[in-house]
Amino acid sequence: MMRAPRAGLAALPAPTAALARASHPRGLAYLLRRFARNRLALIGLWVTLLIILLAVFAGWAAPHNPIKPDFGRIMQPPSRTHPLGTDDLGRDVLSRVIYGTRTSLLAGLVSVGIAVLIGLPLGLVSGYYGGRLDDLLMRITDAMLSFPFLVLALAIAAVLGAGLDRAMIAIGIVFTPGFIRLARGQVLSEREQNYVEAARALGAGDGRIIWRHLLPNIVSPIVVQASLSTAAAITAEATLSFLGLGTQPPTPSWGSMLNFAQPYLGTAPWMAIYPGMAIFITVLSLNLLGDGLREALDPRLR
Amino acid sequence: MTRYLARRLLLTIPVLFFVSLIVFTLITLIPGDPARVMLGEEASRESLEVLRRQMGLDRPLPVRYLIWVGRVLRGDLGRSVRDQRPVARTLLQKIPVTAELAAASLLVAWTIAIPSGALAAWKRRTWLDYGATTVALAGISIPNFWLGIMLIYLLAVHWRWLPPSGYVEPWVDPVGNLRAMVMPSIVLGSALAALVMRLLRSSMIEVLSSDYIRTARAKGLADRVLLVRHAMKNAMIPVATIMGLQLGGLLGGAVVTETIFAVPGLGRLTIESILTRDYPMVQGVVLFAATAVVAANLLVDLAYAVLDPRIRLEERRG
Numbered sequence: 001m002m003r004a005p006r007a008g009l010a011a012l013p014a015p016t017a018a019l020a021r022a023s024h025p026r027g028l029a030y031l032l033r034r035f036a037r038n039r040l041a042l043i044g045l046w047v048t049l050l051i052i053l054l055a056v057f058a059g060w061a062a063p064h065n066p067i068k069p070d071f072g073r074i075m076q077p078p079s080r081t082h083p084l085g086t087d088d089l090g091r092d093v094l095s096r097v098i099y100g101t102r103t104s105l106l107a108g109l110v111s112v113g114i115a116v117l118i119g120l121p122l123g124l125v126s127g128y129y130g131g132r133l134d135d136l137l138m139r140i141t142d143a144m145l146s147f148p149f150l151v152l153a154l155a156i157a158a159v160l161g162a163g164l165d166r167a168m169i170a171i172g173i174v175f176t177p178g179f180i181r182l183a184r185g186q187v188l189s190e191r192e193q194n195y196v197e198a199a200r201a202l203g204a205g206d207g208r209i210i211w212r213h214l215l216p217n218i219v220s221p222i223v224v225q226a227s228l229s230t231a232a233a234i235t236a237e238a239t240l241s242f243l244g245l246g247t248q249p250p251t252p253s254w255g256s257m258l259n260f261a262q263p264y265l266g267t268a269p270w271m272a273i274y275p276g277m278a279i280f281i282t283v284l285s286l287n288l289l290g291d292g293l294r295e296a297l298d299p300r301l302r
Numbered sequence: 303m304t305r306y307l308a309r310r311l312l313l314t315i316p317v318l319f320f321v322s323l324i325v326f327t328l329i330t331l332i333p334g335d336p337a338r339v340m341l342g343e344e345a346s347r348e349s350l351e352v353l354r355r356q357m358g359l360d361r362p363l364p365v366r367y368l369i370w371v372g373r374v375l376r377g378d379l380g381r382s383v384r385d386q387r388p389v390a391r392t393l394l395q396k397i398p399v400t401a402e403l404a405a406a407s408l409l410v411a412w413t414i415a416i417p418s419g420a421l422a423a424w425k426r427r428t429w430l431d432y433g434a435t436t437v438a439l440a441g442i443s444i445p446n447f448w449l450g451i452m453l454i455y456l457l458a459v460h461w462r463w464l465p466p467s468g469y470v471e472p473w474v475d476p477v478g479n480l481r482a483m484v485m486p487s488i489v490l491g492s493a494l495a496a497l498v499m500r501l502l503r504s505s506m507i508e509v510l511s512s513d514y515i516r517t518a519r520a521k522g523l524a525d526r527v528l529l530v531r532h533a534m535k536n537a538m539i540p541v542a543t544i545m546g547l548q549l550g551g552l553l554g555g556a557v558v559t560e561t562i563f564a565v566p567g568l569g570r571l572t573i574e575s576i577l578t579r580d581y582p583m584v585q586g587v588v589l590f591a592a593t594a595v596v597a598a599n600l601l602v603d604l605a606y607a608v609l610d611p612r613i614r615l616e617e618r619r620g
Contacts, residue, residue, distance in 0.1 A: 040436070143320030146546075146599075147592045150554030151572060155325075155588045158576040159332050235445055239558060242447045243573055258448060262562075265451065266459050273455075276448030284443035291439070 034296040041292020047285035055101040064092035066099040067250045075268040085270035088260065093270060096252040097278050103253040104282060107168050107237035107246075108230040114172025115179050116226060122176075123183025124210050128191060134184070141177035149174055153236055157245045164237070164253070167246040171236045175229055182225055186218035193217075220297040227293055231286035238279050254279045306607050314600055321592045322374065326367050329585045335359075339579065340383055374589070380582040384575070389586035392571070397590075399469065400567035403490060403559070404552040406483050410491030411498055411548075419502030420537070424529060426507060434499065441496030446555055450489040450562040457485060467564040486563045490555045494548055498541055506537040543606075546599035553591045 035041055054061055064082075070090035078085045084093040126134045144152065153167075153174045160166035190196065191214070199213050240246035241255030249256060254275040261271035337353040338345065354360055358369055373380070379389035422434040458466035464485060470478040509515065510533055518532050556569030564570070568587060575583035 139316040140320050142317045143324055143592075146317060146321055146550075146595045147324075147588065148550035148554035148595065150557055151588055151591045154557065154572060154576055155328055155584060158584060159328050231443065235443075238445055239447065242445075243558070243561065244577060255445075255447075258451065262451065265455050269455055269459075272448075272451050276445060276451065279445045279448060280440075280443060283445070284440060287439055287443050 031296050035292055038292045038295060040288050041295070044285040044288025044290075044292060047281065048289055051101055051282055051285070052105065054098055055105050058099050058102055062092075062095035062098040064095040066091060066095040066252045075264060075271070077268075078270055084274045085268065087257070087271050088264060088268070093257075093274055096257060097254070097274055099252040100254045100257065100275065100278060101282070103164065103247055103251065104234045104237060104279070107164065107171070108234040108286075110168045111171035111175060111233040111237070112226050112229045114169065115175035115229065116222065118172075119176040119179025120183050120222065123180040123185075124187055124214065126180065127184035127187030128206065128210055128214065137180060137184075141180050144174075144177040145181075147174075150236070150239065153240065154243070154245065157240055162245050162248055164241075164247040164251065167237055167240045170240070171233050174236075175233065178229070179222070179225065182221060183218060186221060187214055190214055190217055224290060224294045224297060227286060228290035231283045231290065234286070235279065235283055303607065307604060310600065310603050310607065314596060317596055318593070321596065322371055322589065323367070325585055325589045325592070326370055328588075329581050330363065330366075332581060336581065339581075379586040379589070382575075382580055382583045384578055384580045384583070389582050392583065393568070393586055393590055396566065396568045396571050399565060400553070400556050400560070400569060402472070403483065403486055403556060403565060403567060404549070406487035407491035407494060407552060407555075408548070410487050411494035414491070414495040415498035415502060416538075419499040420506055420529060420534065422499070422503045423506030423510060423537075424525075431503075435503070438496040438499045441492050442500075444492070446489050446493055447558045447562055449492060450485065450559060453485045453489065454562070467562070469563075469565045482563075482565075486559045486565055489562070490552060490559045493555060494551055497551070498548070501544070502537060502541055505540045506533060509533045509537045539610075543602060545602045546595045549598045550591075550595045553594065 068091070070086070073082070073086050073090040075088055076082055076086045076090075082092050082094065084097065087093055087096070122137060126137045147155075153170045156170035156173055157167055160170060187210075196209060196213060199209050204213070237246055238253070238255030238258075241253045242259045244256075244259060247253035247256050249260070257275040258272055261268070261275070264271055335350075335354075337350050337357060337359060341349060341353060358366055361369070377390055379393070381387065382389055382392060418434045418438075422431040425431050454466050457464045464481055465478075467482075469482050472479040515528065515533055518528050523532070553568070556567060557572050558569070559565070560567045560569035561573055568590070571583065572587045572591075574580075575587065
């Protein structure tokens with residue numbers, strides 16, 4: 001009996017099962033139209049693009065220096081010069097929130113990148129060849145998925161030490177088994193298709209079949225999983241930083257901003273309100289985008 | 303049946319083996335000498351050597367692993383570096399606190415998720431459905447530590463309805479205990495509620511389109527009977543199947559929730575022992591968390607084998 005793959009609570013969407021057969025007979029334009037019909041997904045896409053722009057042009061968009069303390073302006077409430085107020089070191093909260101997009105997006109992209117780069121080849125090979133290697137990998141992923149997602153990330157971060165780079169590695173490792181399982185599952189159902197047999201009959205080697213024939217056919221579920229995992233990875237980085245194990249001060253990170261805002265909740269609530277809202281908006285738009293992609297790509301929902 | 307049960311039990315062994323191997327490897331990979339951590343920087347070379355031998359650090363890694371597993375199987379998880387108390391005893395002390403929090407959160411989650419998921423599926427493609435699914439997606443996207451801090455700000459700092467943090471044991475002050483549990487269980491329960499609601503909605507949609515529901519409807523059964531007595535039973539199967547995932551989510555979320563609300567359970571123990579480099583304790587907590595999830599998954603599968611004949615048949619065919 002095959003149990004549903006488990007991932008952390010943050011990595012919510014169950015790997016999208018039958019997406020593999022979304023070999024798109026009606027082409028990219030059709031998919032785009034399907035995606036564009038989903039108004040929420042479009043909002044997700046636009047907000048995500050806006051956040052990416054903010055991250056790229058943070059130096060231009062932020063009104064103040066995000067790092068240099070200004071002890072004459074400590075914990076000022078929102079005003080015209082400081083629309084979101086200032087923090088306990090007199091720094092502009094808006095500028096720190098804007099620079100924080102860089103940390104968050106970097107964390108999301110790098111950790112999911114690590115997970116895909118390790119998980120995808122392992123899953124492809126494991127599913128294609130099966131046998132002992134497959135058995136071994138499946139038991140290891142079973143074991144890794146038995147750890148509560150955040151607890152394993154914390155344990156790895158504890159071993160590696162605090163810091164954004166290490167937090168990204170920790171989160172990437174924790175996400176890897178999910179991609180191994182997804183890619184493997186897709187290959188298992190795809191391996192028996194006629195086109196694979198045809199390629200083999202034409203004399204294609206295993207490597208060519210895996211990379212040139214199987215991979216393009218299982219890309220869509222991987223893309224969906226990656227976009228939803230990016231949202232989860234951004235939350236994970238913020239959580240690790242909030243707990244003191246991720247991004248270290250003075251680098252602006254939404255999670256650590258919230259951590260340092262806690263003692264001043266009664267006197268300077270804006271220090272806590274806005275970084276959290278930034279995480280919420282970013283993660284929500286990525287989730288909307290991911291859900292929209294899944295609906296556009298999943299043949300069962302057509 | 304017996305064969306299936308035996309097979310399922312046997313499958314747990316390699317998983318637990320790799321779980322233990324991962325935990326052991328993690329702790330072994332930590333840079334630095336554990337003996338020096340215990341004795342401090344000023345320790346003499348001789349006392350370091352003695353302690354290393356006592357701790358078995360001079361043996362080869364596989365031997366150290368076997369010794370460690372042997373101890374764990376006998377319930378000996380070592381001693382905390384911080385207070386020298388046995389790790390297992392501290393764990394046993396903290397488990398009830400987190401169990402209470404997890405149970406309360408599960409109650410919060412299911413109370414919200416089951417009616418709203420069923421209704422969203424029943425009234426599919428109406429404003430009710432869109433509203434419920436959007437709230438659920440927001441629930442998944444909201445960072446739990448921010449939700450916790452905002453609740454503290456509103457309910458404790460601003461309106462002063464509830465204590466901002468802290469914990470009272472239920473047998474000391476039952477009302478105080480409940481008041482202290484309100485915010486943590488809402489925070490921990492909300493993400494789970496969103497997950498369960500989405501899952502229930504999609505499985506309910508599938509069930510509602512099945513033949514037996516059409517038959518029941520044709521018989522003229524009232525909507526409520528149809529929904530609660532017929533559809534709900536089958537729609538809840540996937541929700542129950544992911545009990546292990548739900549438990550894992552609760553244990554992970556407890557780290558954040560217990561930290562914010564100063565609840566002295568396993569979650570806060572995890573982060574405290576990580577920040578104070580109390581590695582035997584980290585090892586114990588992480589091992590316990592994973593074992594609990596493996597056990598929950600095993601129990602769910604075994605319960606199914608007993609309750610649902612289709613699973614046994616599937617096994618025979620496969």
